[in-house]
Amino acid sequence: MKIGFITPEYPHPKVKHAAGLGTSIKNLAVALEQQGHDVYVFVYAQEKAETFVEDGISFHLIPDLSYKVAKWYQYRKYIQHTVQAIVTKEQIEILEVPDWTGISAFMKFSVPVVMRFHGSDTYFCHIEGRQQKFKNKLFESLAVKSAQAYIAPTQYAGDVSSQLFQIKNKEVRTIHYGLALEQFVNDTPEVYETGLVLYIGTIIRKKGVLELPEIFKRVQQQHPTARLVLVGSDAPDLQTRQASTWELLSSQLTSELKANVSYLGKVPYQKVQELIQKAHVCVFPTYAETLGMVTIESMAMQKPVVNSNIGWAQELMEDGKSGYLVHPSNHTTYADRIINLLNNKELCREIGAEALRFVSTKFDIKKQVAKNIQFYEEQIGTRA
Incomplete structure (x- = not known):
């Protein structure tokens, strides 16, 4: 098959931005190429136009453009024309688009379009109880309606998205994100920096980071030398309108x-x-997610994880066995789980080993790529 991905991000030095969405696409794109399929990645909103091939994958960077009026429409049509020209030239058979911002609204292609629910603004506003801008809901709704088929990384994300966008008579197929497990090997899980509690992700309210001060205060009362390290891009806080979360x-x-x-x-x-690798414990107290790539990456490296217990998170691990699931607002219980792990090296080893086993069963890219291929083939067959 010849498969194209339209995306705002991808982990590559030439691309402006990369996060969980881009990582999940890269893992799948690489696995598809290794299976003998031709993969084309179209990354929009970039600094300049550029085309190159790397590791068998064809990249097309689409520049961000300015328009005097109606950029929301004109830029989408520009992306469409750019992508369709390559679809025609290379005889690409199917395209995958993300749900975020409804980028594929107003676009029409000559091949089937699959939408993957990585997490729309509609979804996140619903989960967080925030008021959504009308134009965001409109664009995302139009994009959803124009897609032929749908994939979600968790059953929860698929069910909620299906309800919000009133998807009827079409299945939202659950296909978990996949990891190339050979890239996340930790041969010495017993070696770590004692007391290092690690958070990785955007510094933003919906990720639960504002719960960490209260949680960590309780941890420090028991472990005065414990350290909390946060990694990720800073973001404005919509609730307080502060520029830096x-x-x-x-x-x-x-x-x-x-x-x-x-x-x-x-x-x-x-x-x-x-x-x-250095972390003693990894924490992800998020309120709004569809899956969480860095959570399963940490689990693959045999790290004990204390995660949110909301919806999607219950599909990532078995509570008390391959990790801990706690509501982010329950500061005492959340801290207690971290403290238990800091106190017990053997418990860390056992949970880390179970985490790797769980991820190997549920999120191995070699298993997930086969499910994606089957789904793509079904859509191409239906269109034919």
């Missing part, structure tokens, strides 16, 4: 806590694995 978080830290809390900002993707 990190500054908001930092303002909640006592002077004693500040001495043991570090924010490293955004780090290169390769550096993330090094930090996970």
Whole structure:
């Protein structure tokens, strides 16, 4: 098959932005190429137009453009024309688009379009109880309606998205994100920096980071030398309208806590694995997610994880066996789970081993790529 992906991000030095969405696409694109399929990645909103082939994958960077009026429409049509020209030239058979911002609204292609529910603004506003802008809901609704088929990384994300967009008479297929497990090997899980509690992700309210000061305060009462390290891009806080969520978080830290809390900002993707390797415990107290790539990456590296217990998270691990699931607002219980792990090296080893087993069963890219291939073939067959 010849498969194209339209995306706003991808982990590559030439691409402006990369996060969980881009990582999941890369894992799948690489696995598809290794299976003998031709893969084309179209990354929009880039600094300049560029085309190149790397590791068998064809990349087409689509520049961001300015328009005097109606950029929301004209830029989408520009992306459409750019992609369709390559679809025609290369005889691409199917395209995959993300749900975020409804980028594929107003676009029409000559091949089937599959939408993957990585997490729309509609979804996140619903989960967080936020008011959504009308235009965002409109664009995403139009994009959803124009897709032929749908995939979600968790059953929860698929069910909620299906309800929000009133998808009827069409299945939302659950296909988990996949990991290339050979890239997340930790041969010495018993070696780590004692007391290092690690958070990786965007510094934003919906990720639960503003719960960390209260949680870590309780941890420090039992472990005065414990350290909390946060990694990820800072973001504005929509609720308070402050420009920096990190500054908001930092303002909640006592002077004693500040001495043991570090924010490293955004780090290169390769550096993330090094930090996970060093961590004693990884924490992800998020309120809004569809799956959470860095959670399963940490589990693959045999790290004990204390995660949110909301919806999608219950599909990532078995509570008390391959990790811990706790509501982010339950500061005492969340801290207790971290403290239990800091106190018990054998418990860390057991949970880490079970985490790897769980991820190997549920998220191995070699298993997930086969499910994606089957789904793509079904859509191409239906269209034919």
